Every structure is written in C-alpha cells, then in structure tokens.
Amino acid sequence: MAMRIAVRAERLFDGSRMLADPVLVLDGTRIAGVDYDFPPPPDALVVDLPGATLLPGLIDTHLHLAFDASPDPVAALATRDDDAALRAMGVAARRALRAGVTTVRDLGDRGYLALTMRDRPGHLPTILASGPPITVPGGHCHYLGGAVAPGGIRAAVREHAERGVDVIKIMASGGTYTPGTRQEDPQFEPGEIRAAVEEAHQHGLPVTVHAHATKSIVDAVDAGVDGIEHVSFWSADGVDVPPPELIRRIARQRIVVGATMGIRPVPGVQPPAKVARRLPLIHANLHRLVKADARLVAGSDGGLSPLKPHDVLPRALPLLVRIGYRPAQALRVLTEVAAEACGLAGRKGRLARGFDADVLAVDGDPIEDPAALCRVRAVFAMGSRIAAGVPPPG
Numbered sequence: 419m420a421m422r423i424a425v426r427a428e429r430l431f432d433g434s435r436m437l438a439d440p441v442l443v444l445d446g447t448r449i450a451g452v453d454y455d456f457p458p459p460p461d462a463l464v465v466d467l468p469g470a471t472l473l474p475g476l477i478d479t480h481l482h483l484a485f486d487a488s489p490d491p492v493a494a495l496a497t498r499d500d501d502a503a504l505r506a507m508g509v510a511a512r513r514a515l516r517a518g519v520t521t522v523r524d525l526g527d528r529g530y531l532a533l534t535m536r537d538r539p540g541h542l543p544t545i546l547a548s549g550p551p552i553t554v555p556g557g558h559c560h561y562l563g564g565a566v567a568p569g570g571i572r573a574a575v576r577e578h579a580e581r582g583v584d585v586i587k588i589m590a591s592g593g594t595y596t597p598g599t600r601q602e603d604p605q606f607e608p609g610e611i612r613a614a615v616e617e618a619h620q621h622g623l624p625v626t627v628h629a630h631a632t633k634s635i636v637d638a639v640d641a642g643v644d645g646i647e648h649v650s651f652w653s654a655d656g657v658d659v660p661p662p663e664l665i666r667r668i669a670r671q672r673i674v675v676g677a678t679m680g681i682r683p684v685p686g687v688q689p690p691a692k693v694a695r696r697l698p699l700i701h702a703n704l705h706r707l708v709k710a711d712a713r714l715v716a717g718s719d720g721g722l723s724p725l726k727p728h729d730v731l732p733r734a735l736p737l738l739v740r741i742g743y744r745p746a747q748a749l750r751v752l753t754e755v756a757a758e759a760c761g762l763a764g765r766k767g768r769l770a771r772g773f774d775a776d777v778l779a780v781d782g783d784p785i786e787d788p789a790a791l792c793r794v795r796a797v798f799a800m801g802s803r804i805a806a807g808v809p810p811p812g
C-alpha cells in the first residue's frame with residue numbers, strides 16, 4: 419500500500435472560507451480527510467508548507483491543448499503531424515499542471531488527439547475533451563476537421579459520441595481566429611442547434627456552444643444548451659447591451675456561462691484590436707450576468723496566443739473580482755463551480771474526504787492578495803506530487 423501523505427500548511431480554502439492550520443491527508447489518488455491544528459497521522463509522510471494556502475486544484479473549463487500559444491498557433495499546428503502535435507500537447511498540459519490547473523477541458527482539437535491524451539497514463543492533468551468542434555464548411559475552426567454539410571449535424575454529434583468525447587462543442591458564430599468568419603454572424607440555423615442538443619442529450623452528453631453574436635446566444639438559449647462560451651454579445655461595431663429578459667433566461671435555465679478570462683502580459687504584444695476595444699463592454703455584460711446570479715465559470719481559451727499560455731487561468735482571479743464576485747466566491751468559481759459545470763461534482767473542486775487528491779498550494783493568501791494564486795509552492799494531481807514552477811516559454 420502506498421504511503422499516506424499529510425500536507426501541513428497555514429491555511430486551507432474549503433470552498434467558502436479560509437481555515438487555519440490544516441493537515442490534509444492524501445491516500446493514493448483520494449483525499450482521506452482534513453484535520454485542523456492536529457498532529458499528522460503517525461504513518462503518513464509529512465509535507466510541511468509553512469505560510470502556504472491549500473486549495474483544490476484549479477479547473478480550466480476552456481482551453482486548446484493543440485494550439486501552442488505561439489504568435490500563430492493555427493499555422494504551427496498545420497505544420498505538425500499527429501505525433502508532433504501530441505508531443506506539443508503534452509508540453510501544454512504539463513505546463514497547466516505545474517501552475518496548479520489539475521483539470522482541463524479541451525474545447526477543440528484536431529482529429530480527437532485530446533482524447534488520446536486523456537486516456538494516456540502519466541503526469542498529466544485530468545483531461546476532458548470535445549474533439550473537433552462542430553462547425554460549418556469554411557466556418558470558425560473548420561481546419562480542425564469538424565465541418566459538417568447542411569443537414570449533417572446529428573450525424574456529427576453521433577460520431578463524436580461514438581468516439582467517446584466528454585462534451586459536444588458547437589461553433590454557433592464566427593470567431594476571432596478564423597479569417598472569413600465574423601463573430602457577429604450566426605453559423606447554424608436555430609433548428610440545427612436544437613437537433614444537435616437533442617442528439618447529444620440522447621447520448622448523455624452536454625453541449626456547449628461558442629457564441630459571440632447576440633443572435634447565436636439567443637438560439638443557444640432557445641435550444642436548451644448546457645453551456646455557452648464567450649457570451650460576448652458581439653455586434654458589428656461593438657458590443658450589444660443584452661435585453662434583461664435574455665440575461666434572466668440564461669440565469670433561470672442554469673446555463674453555464676463560459677467567461678473567457680486570463681491574460682499574461684507580454685511586452686509589445688496586445689490582444690487583437692477588435693477584441694481589445696470591446697473588452698470593457700464584454701466585462702460589463704459579464705457583470706450583468708453575475709448580478710443576475712447566472713452560473714458563471716472562467717475558461718482561459720489557453721493556447722490561442724502568447725498572451726494565453728496554458729497556465730494562464732490563475733490570472734483570471736482579479737477579473738472575477740472586478741465583474742462582481744467576492745474573492746472567496748471567485749476562488750469557488752475556479753474550483754467547485756467549474757467542477758459542477760464539467761460534470762465532476764463530488765469528485766473534484768473541493769478539499770474533502772473522498773474527493774480526488776488534486777491540490778494546489780500557493781505562497782500567501784489569495785483572498786487578501788489575488789497574485790498569490792500564481793505563487794505555486796506545490797501541486798498534487800491524483801495524489802502525485804508535481805514539480806512546481808513555470809517553465810520558460812516555448
């Protein structure tokens with residue numbers, strides 16, 4: 419039997435508050451229990467982390483392992499065969515893990531490579547994957563292989579289900595990184611989105627829809643989707659102020675709002691101008707959703723540019739506070755709420771007996787100082803200790 423590990427630290431975030439002097443006991447891949455101000459069990463290997471805060475491993479609900487966070491990740495992926503792509507995806511996944519992102523949901527790869535990664539043993543985060551996102555011919559991310567002809571969306575969902583995906587991702591509007599598409603334009607007819615949701619639910623799979631355009635968001639809500647990514651209410655010349663009833667419907671239907679968050683500052687690199695000038699308005703809309711008590715999670719879209727490496731999620735914390743969460747609620751968004759949204763409730767997102775032994779230890783108290791979330795002291799993934807620290811870019 420593997421030795422139990424007792425992690426001693428100064429604080430522990432239990433999902434709603436900070437508790438002092440925790441002793442967190444890991445037994446294999448699970449958490450055996452948490453005690454406070456108590457000697458560690460005599461049979462356990464003790465890991466002392468003075469001054470540190472223990473948190474559940476973070477969960478990035480939206481990234482792309484196949485994009486390498488270079489200046490042109492689409493072109494870089496095109497030069498790689500599947501073996502080379504898998505190697506680069508391993509680098510990306512381990513980078514996320516070292517930052518304490520112990521679960522990632524890949525919402526778009528090429529040829530189901532993320533499923534191959536998911537099923538590989540080794541020091542990787544827990545991976546959930548959608549496979550190639552379903553799109554229209556020439557549509558957003560068509561080069562990932564998920565384009566379907568008119569009338570073909572049900573068959574595409576079935577194929578994804580047969581391949582064993584965890585979630586269905588549909589590109590309901592155009593996107594930033596596909597020339598020839600427009601964020602403000604829907605890609606599918608409302609009936610096609612409905613058919614896809616019906617088919618996915620028959621297979622027991624949730625559907626999350628990439629939707630910038632207000633019309634695409636409305637179509638997704640009407641279709642009864644489980645999640646909407648970006649939710650920017652993007653218009654041709656700016657950002658729409660959504661009708662209050664639409665905000666209320668998103669909240670009432672408990673649709674997961676996948677807010678896109680987390681930017682690493684890189685000298686001389688800016689987000690695309692059309693994104694940068696809309697960001698304050700997009701954040702104002704996210705604030706409206708928070709005030710309406712919508713079910714919001716943070717996905718980094720990691721991999722899309724040098725500003726979005728795969729370990730960027732902890733940097734979403736200050737923005738979550740800016741759009742209306744108290745710091746403790748914001749930490750819960752990155753952990754327990756994200757776990758529920760990904761279908762992992764009861765398994766991940768909390769430090770409690772019986773949960774997976776996914777732990778992030780950081781230096782300081784991230785409730786007092788959000789930057790502390792980036793100061794990694796230790797990471798455990800399914801009970802294995804991971805070497806901390808961020809590798810050089812590349």
Ligand SMILES: [Zn+2]
Pocket residue numbers: 480481482525526719
């Ligand atoms: Zn994305």
